[in-house]
Amino acid sequence: MAEKHLYGAVLLKAKEILDFISNSETAPGLKEISEHVDISKPTVLKILQTLEYCGFVRSDGKIKQYYLGTIFIKYGNESTQSFNLVKIAMPFLNKLRDETTEAVNLGIVEKDRVVLLDRAKSTNSIHFDLELGGTMHMYSSAMGKAILSHYSDEQIDNYLDQTALKPLTKNTLVTRKDLLNNLSEIRNCGYAIDDIENQEGVYCIGFPLVKNGQIFGGFSISAPVFRVDEQIIANWVKLGLETEKNIVDQF
Amino acid sequence: MAEKHLYGAVLLKAKEILDFISNSETAPGLKEISEHVDISKPTVLKILQTLEYCGFVRSDGKIKQYYLGTIFIKYGNESTQSFNLVKIAMPFLNKLRDETTEAVNLGIVEKDRVVLLDRAKSTNSIHFDLELGGTMHMYSSAMGKAILSHYSDEQIDNYLDQTALKPLTKNTLVTRKDLLNNLSEIRNCGYAIDDIENQEGVYCIGFPLVKNGQIFGGFSISAPVFRVDEQIIANWVKLGLETEKNIVDQF
DNA sequence: AAATGACGTTTCTTATTAGGAAATATAGTC
DNA sequence: GACTATATTTCCTAATAAGAAACGTCATTT
Numbered sequence: 225m226a227e228k229h230l231y232g233a234v235l236l237k238a239k240e241i242l243d244f245i246s247n248s249e250t251a252p253g254l255k256e257i258s259e260h261v262d263i264s265k266p267t268v269l270k271i272l273q274t275l276e277y278c279g280f281v282r283s284d285g286k287i288k289q290y291y292l293g294t295i296f297i298k299y300g301n302e303s304t305q306s307f308n309l310v311k312i313a314m315p316f317l318n319k320l321r322d323e324t325t326e327a328v329n330l331g332i333v334e335k336d337r338v339v340l341l342d343r344a345k346s347t348n349s350i351h352f353d354l355e356l357g358g359t360m361h362m363y364s365s366a367m368g369k370a371i372l373s374h375y376s377d378e379q380i381d382n383y384l385d386q387t388a389l390k391p392l393t394k395n396t397l398v399t400r401k402d403l404l405n406n407l408s409e410i411r412n413c414g415y416a417i418d419d420i421e422n423q424e425g426v427y428c429i430g431f432p433l434v435k436n437g438q439i440f441g442g443f444s445i446s447a448p449v450f451r452v453d454e455q456i457i458a459n460w461v462k463l464g465l466e467t468e469k470n471i472v473d474q475f
Numbered sequence: 476m477a478e479k480h481l482y483g484a485v486l487l488k489a490k491e492i493l494d495f496i497s498n499s500e501t502a503p504g505l506k507e508i509s510e511h512v513d514i515s516k517p518t519v520l521k522i523l524q525t526l527e528y529c530g531f532v533r534s535d536g537k538i539k540q541y542y543l544g545t546i547f548i549k550y551g552n553e554s555t556q557s558f559n560l561v562k563i564a565m566p567f568l569n570k571l572r573d574e575t576t577e578a579v580n581l582g583i584v585e586k587d588r589v590v591l592l593d594r595a596k597s598t599n600s601i602h603f604d605l606e607l608g609g610t611m612h613m614y615s616s617a618m619g620k621a622i623l624s625h626y627s628d629e630q631i632d633n634y635l636d637q638t639a640l641k642p643l644t645k646n647t648l649v650t651r652k653d654l655l656n657n658l659s660e661i662r663n664c665g666y667a668i669d670d671i672e673n674q675e676g677v678y679c680i681g682f683p684l685v686k687n688g689q690i691f692g693g694f695s696i697s698a699p700v701f702r703v704d705e706q707i708i709a710n711w712v713k714l715g716l717e718t719e720k721n722i723v724d725q726f
Numbered sequence: 727a728a729a730t731g732a733c734g735t736t737t738c739t740t741a742t743t744a745g746g747a748a749a750t751a752t753a754g755t756c
Numbered sequence: 757g758a759c760t761a762t763a764t765t766t767c768c769t770a771a772t773a774a775g776a777a778a779c780g781t782c783a784t785t786t
Binding site for chain 3: 233234263264265266267270286287
């Protein structure tokens with residue numbers, strides 16, 4: 225975790241603490257936080273008090289439990305809105321969701337991972353929603369592969385050198401050869417399929433967003449695998465490619 | 476800004492910087508940030524570098540511009556989900572939105588202000604969306620007044636002692652007497668009206684969420700004033716009160 | 727093409743802040 | 757009413773932060 229000569233030791237500690245709170249199933253207390261981030265209780269306490277003063281955490285109860293503060297709702301919303309892509313694409317993606325009834329997700333790549341910027345929720349009662357701001361691997365997700373397929377050979381090599389292709393399901397492409405073949409297919413047909421490669425039971429079709437040879441994001445349609453068949457997929461591909469064109473034209 | 480004996484000077488500075496970025500219309504650079512938060516450029520630079528390393532900001536360009544990081548999308552989503560209220564209430568509020576076609580907002584009170592936790596967006600093409608995580612005054616908003624009406628006399632006094640009733644529109648209730656009268660009406664009828672008291676052109680009906688005498692939040696229906704009339708309001712009140720009952724029963 | 731100006735970045739030294747062991751307080755439990 | 761688990765305070769030393777000034781870099785002007 226420690227990097228070169230980074231200023232702001234307290235900030236790095238605060239980040240660890242926030243991440244731990246963020247990743248905890250149930251809101252943790254001081255002792256639990258202190259143990260997990262491996263910083264003494266007094267120090268963690270002092271940081272938590274300042275974080276609370278700033279609105280970055282809120283706490284509850286006498287044996288205190290810490291939660292992420294509501295200010296992050298504001299910051300998160302503003303982070304999302306800072307991407308022109310979101311403002312431009314979401315109207316089209318909402319329309320695509322209405323046409324398909326399935327979840328439609330919008331993302332960009334940051335540090336070799338796909339980040340979910342926004343989404344249109346499925347209107348079906350059975351569905352999987354991705355968590356806003358959550359990340360996925362490029363190699364396993366439809367959106368990620370769609371984006372990766374527009375990288376240069378050098379960039380792809382670079383990515384693969386730095387990334388272990390761990391299986392996430394039994395369908396995950398885990399060899400360089402399989403993935404490169406798939407990327408080549410994607411480049412040809414213009415869309416990517418994730419047939420339960422990223423998450424059990426979930427089928428996705430991903431589309432790249434490219435203008436002037438520059439990839440600036442991607443989107444995907446995501447559905448429980450039991451709801452898809454060849455005809456439906458063909459229709460989603462058609463609708464998705466139209467949507468892609470509309471978004472790119474506006475960009 | 477400086478409080479008692481708060482540990483973590485860097486955190487407080489980081490918070491100032493994040494707030495400044497958050498409140499800027501266009502993404503600011505180092506010089507602009509340094510001037511506005513009144514901290515020297517080297518210090519701001521070092522903090523920004525650490526914030527960027529943590530994913531709290533991202534930057535663009537050679538003459539750098541700073542934006543809030545995408546990690547806040549995740550944190551914000553998790554902050555929202557940490558409220559059981561959101562999980563319980565939103566299905567009912569989505570239904571209420573479908574019935575009214577207007578924006579339906581869910582909030583709680585934090586430090587004397589209403590915080591917007593989540594919302595169902597209006598389906599009308601002309602509409603005002605509140606910003607997620609944004610805050611409103613209690614005295615001027617329908618949701619705020621609905622909540623305030625369930626405070627004890629002492630709590631209300633306390634609130635009024637600490638709050639200047641500044642007019643936000645020409646209809647804002649700015650005298651203690653008018654507000655107390657209104658709160659008394661709200662207590663009787665069970666809902667609050669904001670007739671362009673909080674924002675130009677916007678009419679809201681607010682409902683408190685109370686269980687066992689304990690106020691735990693509120694919600695509101697919000698519409699452009701030109702779309703409301705007496706009959707519509709009567710219908711929204713009926714639908715809102717039903718929704719309120721459903722949410723409270725589940726809580 | 728040289729000069730200017732507007733930023734971002736680095737260096738370096740002193741004053742300030744952070745860190746954690748140990749003691750203490752406080753609440754829940756048996 | 758003693759016990760246990762957690763939160764909080766104290767206090768001193770080691771580590772960190774802050775900013776003035778100098779420097780680098782890029783874009784624009786003359």
